[in-house]
Amino acid sequence: MKTNRLEAFSDGVLAIIITIMVLELKIPEGNTLESLKPLLPTFITYILSFVYLGIYWNNHHHLMHASNVVNGKVLWANLHLLFWLSLLPFATGFMGENHFESLPTALYGLVLLMASIAWGILFYVLRAQHSDDTVFSKAYRSVWKAYMSTALYAAATALSFFSPVIAISIYVFVAVLWFIPNKKIEQNIIAE
Template identity: 55%
Template sequence: MTKGRLEAFSDGVLAIIITIMVLELKVPHEADLAALRPLIPIFLSYVLSFIYIGIYWNNHHHMLQAVRQVNGAVLWANMHLLFWLSLIPFVTAWSGENFFAAMPVALYGVVLLMSAIAYYILSRVLVWHHGKDSTLAIALGRDFKGKISVVIYSVAVLLSFVNSWLALMLYVAVAIMWLIPDRRIEKTLSS
């Protein structure tokens, strides 16, 4: 089957996730700048999560450009990824509302970790479906960035119980690492 419906559905789900997150930014009833101060942690968690959703959307788009078709296993692997991404608004709100306390930051990291694992599973299912000599398989190679991300998330989840701010910095570091779309796929597609 073609990949068009999978792409359209995924785009729609990611758009809804972003919409849900922005709705958590409650407008203060006062009209001065001091009224915005309590919203700073909520806004910061929103920004980080918005960037993460953007990263996933971007890389999902690039990955699907390297494939011709999908099957049932790909559809379920994609749903698995969307499930974990759909939890981002919850952990975003919980972290921001509780000024980045240990447990919310740990759970935020667990959701990021599971999203990364789900993305890895999706990429492997796509490679399995298209073959080890496919464009996608060649482009992904050993996927060092994907594997190191999982390690960093795991460390950050544990670190959040010692220092949640250091854990957050690790989440930011992974986001920075992924801000530029995966160029391996672009290079492979253009050659």
């Protein structure tokens, strides 16, 4: 099977997730800057989650363009990833509404951790479908960022109970780490 239907479905789900997140932003009861102040934690969390969804969308796009095979395992691995990403609006609202308290910050980290693990599963299911001389294998030789991200999410989730500020700083650091796509991936995809 080709990847276009899988990519279109995933794009639609991610668009719905973003829509759900933005609908969770409440309109303030006032028209002053002071009336916006209570919404700041929710808005900051929304921005971080929006960036994360953008990162997943961008990297999913590259992953599908580098791939030339989709089978049942890939479809289920992709659904597994989308499941965890679909929980991001809940975790975003929970953390923002509770002003970065320990448990909501840990839950947010747990969702990011599980999405990272799901990404790894999708990646390895796809990798098993491609020989060493394919665009996919050439584009994805190094996966250190994925391993490091998973470890950082796990650490940040645990740290949430001691210092939510440090945990959130780690979540932001990982987002910055992934914000700029890997140029080697783009070069290998364009070269083919």
